[in-house]
Amino acid sequence: MGLGAWLLFAVVLALVVGRGIHLADRRSPGSAAALTNAGPAPAVSVVPVRTGRRRVPLPPVGVGLAASAVALETAGYVARLSGATGPAARLLSMDAPYSLPRMFIAALFAAAAFAAVAGAARNPGRRTWWLAVAAVAAAVSTVKAGSTVHADAMTALAGAAGFAGAVAVSAFVAACGLAALTFVSRTERRDRRRVLGCLAGYAGASVGLGAVAGVLDGHWAVAATFLEETGEALAGVAFLVAVLIGVAPRLVLPAGWVLRREDDAASLEAPQRLPGAEGAARG
Numbered sequence: 001m002g003l004g005a006w007l008l009f010a011v012v013l014a015l016v017v018g019r020g021i022h023l024a025d026r027r028s029p030g031s032a033a034a035l036t037n038a039g040p041a042p043a044v045s046v047v048p049v050r051t052g053r054r055r056v057p058l059p060p061v062g063v064g065l066a067a068s069a070v071a072l073e074t075a076g077y078v079a080r081l082s083g084a085t086g087p088a089a090r091l092l093s094m095d096a097p098y099s100l101p102r103m104f105i106a107a108l109f110a111a112a113a114f115a116a117v118a119g120a121a122r123n124p125g126r127r128t129w130w131l132a133v134a135a136v137a138a139a140v141s142t143v144k145a146g147s148t149v150h151a152d153a154m155t156a157l158a159g160a161a162g163f164a165g166a167v168a169v170s171a172f173v174a175a176c177g178l179a180a181l182t183f184v185s186r187t188e189r190r191d192r193r194r195v196l197g198c199l200a201g202y203a204g205a206s207v208g209l210g211a212v213a214g215v216l217d218g219h220w221a222v223a224a225t226f227l228e229e230t231g232e233a234l235a236g237v238a239f240l241v242a243v244l245i246g247v248a249p250r251l252v253l254p255a256g257w258v259l260r261r262e263d264d265a266a267s268l269e270a271p272q273r274l275p276g277a278e279g280a281a282r283g
Contacts, residue, residue, distance in 0.1 A: 056194075059252040062241045065108070069233035072101045077226040081219065094229045097146040101229055106145035108236035112243040113137035119247030132184045133195060133243065136177065140202070144232075167211040174203040191246035198239035205231030 058066070076094035093099040116134035120127040161169065178200060185192045209228035216224050244252050 056241075056245060056253065058241065062237055062252070065237045065240070066234055069101075069104060069237060070230060072104055073226060073230040073233060076101050076229070077222065080222050080225075094225055101233065102144055102146070105229075105233050105236045106141045108233070108240050109137045109141035109144065112236075112240045113141060115240070115243050115247050119243075122247070126188070129185050129188055129192075130247065132181055136181060136199065137239070137243070167207065167214075170210075171203075171207050174207055178203065191242065194242035194245065195239065198235055198242050202232055202235035202239065205235055 073094055076092045079089045079092050080094065090096055091100055094101050096102070113134045116130045116137060120130035120134065178196060182196060205228055209224060209231055213221050213224035213228055241252055
């Protein structure tokens with residue numbers, strides 16, 4: 001009974017509101033009825049509307065890298081589930097030092113670091129930003145390749161403050177790193193959101209999904225590790241593409257796109273400004 005009363009009230013209210021909107025539309029200056037009863041409309045100034053950002057599609061090389069990442073992590077996942085041992089299983093391990101999946105992620109961040117350094121050398125006006133990005137990418141690549149510093153630090157923190165405390169400290173350190181890079185890039189107007197977003201995604205996969213894997217056991221822990229490592233790999237692909245968009249846009253943007261940003265003339269593969277780029281809005 002109460003539900004029926006509320007339904008009836010909602011219907012009546014909708015009819016009243018709809019009728020009011022209809023009358024307001026008829027009496028508005030731009031409606032057909034208002035134009036019929038009134039004389040010529042006065043001239044109004046037209047305010048140009050800024051078009052939204054175009055979404056950058058994932059280039060073919062990015063699709064290939066993402067597919068390779070998923071394939072490597074899936075091979076390691078299957079090997080872990082099957083209980084395989086030996087050199088092949090060690091090589092395909094999702095989280096063993098110097099395994100193929102980890103070296104793949106490390107190579108992604110190493111390539112991004114080299115690209116960022118090249119961008120800093122090519123564009124002095126953005127040197128601080130790109131060098132900071134290169135430093136972060138190089139650190140991630142070094143730790144991911146074969147270092148056990150992260151695992152050793154988590155073990156030490158877990159022994160001192162418990163597992164929850166270790167995760168909290170790890171999340172705090174990741175947040176501080178992102179905050180520092182955000183401060184360094186406070187004057188940036190491009191690439192900042194993409195790069196920081198990819199790094200945040202990598203940190204979320206490493207810390208968040210790593211914490212989930214740490215509290216599970218058996219097949220569930222293996223599945224959580226698979227999600228963690230796959231998330232890190234895909235974040236690495238996105239990070240590399242984001243860096244290339246900033247320093248070598250013609251490698252990732254469609255050929256028909258006009259480079260609209262003011263300093264695209266300093267990109268690695270576009271030494272001269274393309275026709276039509278002058279005076280355009282910054283992307």
